[in-house]
Amino acid sequence: MAGCRPVRLERNDTDMTASETMREMLSAMARKGWRITEQRRTLARIFAEHEGYLSPKEVYDQMNARHPGVSLDTVYRNLRELSDMGVLEQFVMMDGGLKFRANCHVRHHHHLICLSCEKTLPLEYCPMEDRVDLPGNYKILHHRFEVYGICEDCQTNGASSAERTPET
Amino acid sequence: MAGCRPVRLERNDTDMTASETMREMLSAMARKGWRITEQRRTLARIFAEHEGYLSPKEVYDQMNARHPGVSLDTVYRNLRELSDMGVLEQFVMMDGGLKFRANCHVRHHHHLICLSCEKTLPLEYCPMEDRVDLPGNYKILHHRFEVYGICEDCQTNGASSAERTPET
DNA sequence: TTAGATGCAAAGTCTTTGCAATTTG
């Protein structure tokens, strides 16, 4: 998907188009034996076309715009199930809010996240690869690395609307 | 505080004792013009004596044990205000749950967190120091780096009680 | 046809707020 290209690669080196992404999402659902309902098709389209994270509410709003009448709980159900099966990445923002995005599973990476518009840019670098000096007696299971900032567009447009200081 | 020593230093190289930590917390409150109530004294003691994170509910339980009759909303109020003023570090766990700990403000660092008992070990390493190749057009504001695992004690004791897979 | 998906309404969890009563300095 568009938001998934590694930093400093040209735009279309490894990109999937939105429709490729959408096809992938739908076939993942099908592989799981899911029925492809109108809503799920719409859901897939929304994430395929959006680079970055969306909150349940934002997804709900976009669903309603394109496919009026959906209910918020169905959106929640589908988001949860899709992230359980790895099609979406779930994410807890620093203020505790939930977010989802189409999963960039090309390779392990981290994100640079715009605090204003919440678009994300992948970072190829992973601090776990060799730098960290970890105690040997821990069984290491996960890690988390994110960088937060304001992207160029948002700096220019003074679009500080959604900008907020993370609470952590 | 005890949990604040950097990895691989001997236990008492840079430690503050619990009572030193407590004194610091109380004087920070006083500097802010706060009244030192029994509850706040108890709160300070709890965090001074605990290495690692505590949820609001855990704090509430410990408060009740030592000083019966506190109300949960007062605990929330004090936790929020203390972390606003930097005496406590607030933290959103990967499942969205809030946690607090006495602030190790000795120097910038990150944490290795046990998923079972939630004790934390500070990591001196910071990925932002030189390694990451960030785009120049972002205004970088924050970052977050945590490593999750199971500590030796919890591996030994099979104390997998609280162990859960983070949802992110 | 029928198992799976949805909408509705209700319940749950966690956190915050308003206000009167209490306590600290």
Next chain:
DNA sequence: CAAATTGCAAAGACTTTGCATCTAA
């Protein structure tokens, strides 16, 4: 004493659940 702090109860935000109805395969 005066102002800050607390407890209580209620409201809020967000998410999940139960169940009858509907629908994709």
